[in-house]
Amino acid sequence: MTTTDTRPTTVRPATEYLDPKLNSKIPEGPIERKWERHKFEMKLVSPTNRRRYTIIVVGSGLAGASAAATLAEAGYNVKCYTYHDSPRRAHSIAAQGGINAAKNYRNDGDSVFRLFYDTVKGGDFRAREANVYRLAEVSMAIIDQCVAQGVPFAREYSGYLDNRSFGGAQVARTFYARGQTGQQLLLGAYQALSRQIGLGQVKMFSRTEMLDLVVIDGRARGIVTRDMVTGKIESHVADAVVLATGGYSNVFYLSTNAKASNATAIWRAYRRGAFFGNPCFTQIHPTCIPVSGDHQSKLTLMSESLRNDGRVWVPKTPGDKRPPSSIPEDERDYYLERKYPSFGNLAPRDIASRAAKQVCDEGRGVGPGGLGVYLDFSDAIKRLGRKVIEERYGNLFEMYERITGENPYETPMRIYPAVHYTMGGLWVDYNLMSTIPGLFVIGEANFSDHGANRLGASALMQGLADGYFILPYTIADYLASTKFTKVDTTHIAFREAEAEVTDRIKRLLNTKGTRTVDMFHRELGKIMWDYCGMARNEAGLKHALEVIPELRERFWREVKVPGEGNDINQELEKAGRVADFMELAELMCIDALHRNESCGGHFREEHQTEEGEAKRDDENFAYVAAWEFTGLGTKPVLHKEPLYFEYVKPTIRSYK
Amino acid sequence: MNLTLHVWRQKNAQSEGRFVTYQAKNIIPDMSFLEMLDVVNQELILKGEEPIAFEHDCREGICGSCGMVINGYPHGGHRGTTTCQLHMRHFKDGDVITIEPWRARAFPVLKDLIVDRSAFDRIIQAGGFISANTGVAQDANTVLVPKQNAEAAMDAAACIGCGACVAACPNASAMLFTAAKITHLGLLPQGQPERYTRVVRMVEQMDREGFGGCTNIGECSAACPKEIPLSVIARMNRDLLVAKLKGVN
Known part of the structure; x- marks a missing residue:
């Protein structure tokens, strides 16, 4: 989103709530030098010593597959787990829009600092500056890596990479592969992982679900799994455990997440002592296909881009059950245009979602159950012609018609907000390590770099940044600076x-x-x-x-x-x-x-x-709220990690 | 509407399976095919019976988990549609529907409608990649890809690995799946260095898994929910021939 108002707000001195149990380990120095300097200061594991270490990676989505492949390429022994039949099924595959990177290929003023700035501001000033800056910094290497792997990104006629613009930015920095960017990036990571499986450097456990984390002498040393075909409960030992198990939107039952997406891995780790950061931060996407009845099993997202040409409205009168075509113009309320004249139908996700809820709460919602608003393309079709709309949104219109049986060229679409991403997750320090030494958390599973609101096309970027370019460095530092005692699955903790x-x-x-x-x-x-x-x-x-x-x-x-x-x-x-x-x-x-x-x-x-x-x-x-488990039924203990804003001064967002 | 289902039930890979008849009652046209099965399963559970096991996850046609043979057609036979995106408005009250798992020697049944498709993973592991370690890449725009190649590569890369092609083929061939990956990578400049070893390795693995050969029937492409064109197989055969002429083993 773009913010127009920049009134500064007061920030409480962060030193007031320093917590001894939360050391974010943010490196010293100016923000643009932190990661580089940290990379130099971290310890390394020499190439010949890497084969002595075993690393468990749970999850094989963008973050998990990219981490497992990269660690294996480096020479570590990797064991990777997924509850799917194949690593290629992970829910990263369903991401449509694209992936951000500060390449500035459009020469439109993009830079690492701008991507950093947009992300901190978009997150409503609840993310850690140093992490976000690093994310923006490595974003470019992700695109390079993915192209090298053969990800078929959209191209211009010249053969150069194409970009599109996305919410929350005034530059075009989003790389995409049709409406299947998540699928193509995941297949890139899956293929890199497959290569390592073929080489024997990764042992892949598919149809295997992690059901507990094993902590020995205060360190994460393994996991307990269930073989989903035979039911066998098994223990697996390692020197470090990486959780890349995604988000927990399915706590709402209906969400845009895949049916199997769940919180068990991170929840079991939380119960074993990993703090949970900002659990209440969930993102609700404004343009999903509404629930059609009690049978509904999941929700389907429609790309945000539809709001470029569609107008959102509901009837002015509560309970108006007439079909949309019979409601005259002066009895319609184009509420986004009315409330946010300068942003109109392109108001940011959180604002647009809440506005839809508000009109439905007033009894003006449309469709079954009154939980829906119209997204109307009739003006755009009149203005631009059906052909143009077909070129722009043809595949989305087709998907809508397949699910609802209604033709959006003739009757307005019905949309309603749905849960689709959780910014909260296990708390991690700058090294992506949780409060349990040796337990690393990457991708959506960690409390992440998105603060209280994630910008579009940033989830793919974060998952791959963590897996390809951050974790492989920080985990080496942990391995090199830790003295390990030898344990095996007969250890009492495993039993x-x-x-x-x-x-x-x-x-x-x-x-x-x-x-x-x-x-x-x-x-x-x-x-x-x-x-x-x-x-x-x-x-x-x-x-x-x-x-x-x-x-x-x-x-x-x-x-x-x-x-x-x-x-x-x-x-x-x-x-x-x-x-x-x-x-x-x-x-x-x-x-x-x-x-x-x-x-x-x-x-x-x-x-x-x-x-x-x-x-x-x-x-x-x-601050980041990091919760410590103290037993079921007893109140968890709150720890606060102060957030310092040295480079992006907190301001009030306004979209009027 | 009310429907009669004949569903393949099989306890595990070792036991024999059989068709069992169920009634699906009060089905709403807006339900997806999988939601219809959800309704049947909820009733079975309450009756104390085991629900029908089937794979599914994203339920929006992209993860490739779901797949069943519906009235003889993989995914139900509607163009470009996975089972999860097939809606009950395509059926009418009183219909009798037969539901089976994918049938292929290389895809053994694990339970009811769930089959083991790990053969596909092994084909990819044999060579379905570009060997580019993390960190080796130079700036992305130093590799230029003609738009038409990028588009054709994307058409092939759209494969979701569901296995409908194998289920549809009278020979249970995995040529469309294998060729789609070979085409995707082979059309890109980055994929050239390994182009011929890739095709040899992947075809070897495909044969080892027990998939049948291609006799140009085209059922695979017709059943493919991502409409991967049959021409990818021609491309694979051409690359294989060139590889053999080059003496790549």
Whole structure:
């Protein structure tokens, strides 16, 4: 998004909440020299010594596959795990739009500093400056690497790479491969990983789900997994563990995430002592296809680019059930154009989402259940002709028609916001290491560089930056500076973790209750959407914190998981994941309740301007909230990592 | 609407399978095919029976997880559509639907509608890549790719690895899958150095996995949800021939 208002806000001195347990390890020096200097100062593992180390990488999406491949190329022994049948299925594959990089190929004034600036500001000043700067810095090498791998990025007739512009930027810095950029980048990383599997440098465990983390002498030393075909519970030892297991939007049941996307790996690590950063920061995307009924199993995103030519409106009168074509012009409310005249239909994601919710709450929503708004192309078709619209959005219109059975050339699209990304995740320091030494977290799974709101085309950039260019350096420093004691799977910690995992599976199978896992998951999702979704308030969050533990208890009493534990049992897999969502949901609400301000995707109704815009409180909340597990049912301990803004001064965002 | 389903049930790779008949009741036209199966499964679970196992994940046609033979057609036979994007409005009340897993020797059934497609991974591992270690690359714009090549490479790279091509082929051939990757990489300047070893290695692995040969029927391309053109196979055969003439082993 572009911000027009630059009134400075007050930031509380960060030294006021320095926490001894949170050392962000940001290197000294000017921001543009930090990473370079740090790379020189970090210890190295010599090429001949690398084969002595084993690294576990859990997850094989953009972050996991790129990290596993790069570490294997360097000579480490890598074990990589995925619950899919193949590493190529990871949900990174569904990203459509593109990947940002500060190449400035368009000669339009882009630079590392500008990408850094846009990202910090877009994140509503809740991200760590040093990390964001590094992300912008390595963004260019990602594009180089991907081209070398054969990623078929869009080209101009000259043969040079093409760029498009994206939300939140005034420059064209987004590289893309049609509407399948995530797929092509993932296949690039998958192929690099496949090469290392073929060479025997990576041992790939597919259809294998991580169910616990094993910590020995305070260090992450392995994982416990379940073989999803045979049900066998197994232990795996390593010198370091990398989690690249994605986000947790599925806590809402309905989201744009793939069905299997879950929080179990990071949640188990949290229970073992890794702090959870900003769990309440979720991003809600304004243009998704609305829910069509109770049967709905997931939501589908429609590219944000549609808002370039579509006009968003609802009827002026609540309960107006006439078909859109019979509602005359003066009875329509083009509410984005009305409220944000200078940005209009291109208002940023968080603003556009909240505005849609507001009109639906007023009873003016359209379609089944009244949860939808129109995205109307009739003016654009009149102005530009059908052919132009077809060229620009043909594939999206086709996708819409396939799902809804309605033709958007003739009748307006219906859209509604949906959860699609979580900025929160496990807290990591500058080296991407969690509060458990030896446990690294990369990609969407960490609390990330996006602050309270992620800009479009930045998720792919972060996943690949972490995996290709950051983690391989920082993990070497950890390995080289740590003295390892020899452990194997007979260690008591492994035995205990295996026993806990086995017990939990037995409990799920033996409950033999009366309700399915999906029923509980839907119920949880509804609570989260109603009270911890697009808009949150104190009363609602407190209510959620009462009903979630009740629901969790009922789950363990009444859930029905058919079948056995020793073969493919998809209900059992789901049950374990939903059980963890039930715990995570509570933490998200605790975090949302504590963050008594509005920022980015976190909108607390108590903190809004007279016009209904988010009101940040930099004086009291310019920090990362990192939560420490203290036992189920007891309140987690809050640790605060202060955020310093030396290069981008916090300002109030305005889009009027 | 109400439907009758004949579904292939098989406990695991070792046991024999059989068709079991289920009634799918109160199905709404807006449901996807997988959501219809969700409804059936929820009922089965409440009755204490094991639900029908099938693979699925993104449910928006890109991850390649889902796939079943519906009334004899992989993914149901609608042009450019995966099973997850097939909606029930294409069926009518009272329809009888037969649902089977992919059938191919190289894709053994693991349970019900789930098959083991790891043979595809091994084909890629054999050579479906460009050997570019992280860090070796020079500036991206030093490699120029003619737009038409980039577009044709993208057409081939769009493959989602679902396996419908194998399921559709009377010979259970994996030529379309293998050739799509060979075409994608072979059309790009970056892919040239390994072009001929790649085709040899990948075809070797493909044969080792037990896939059949191609007899130019074209069912694969017709069934492909990403509409990968049949011409990629011609390109692969040409590259293979050149590789043999060059003496690449």
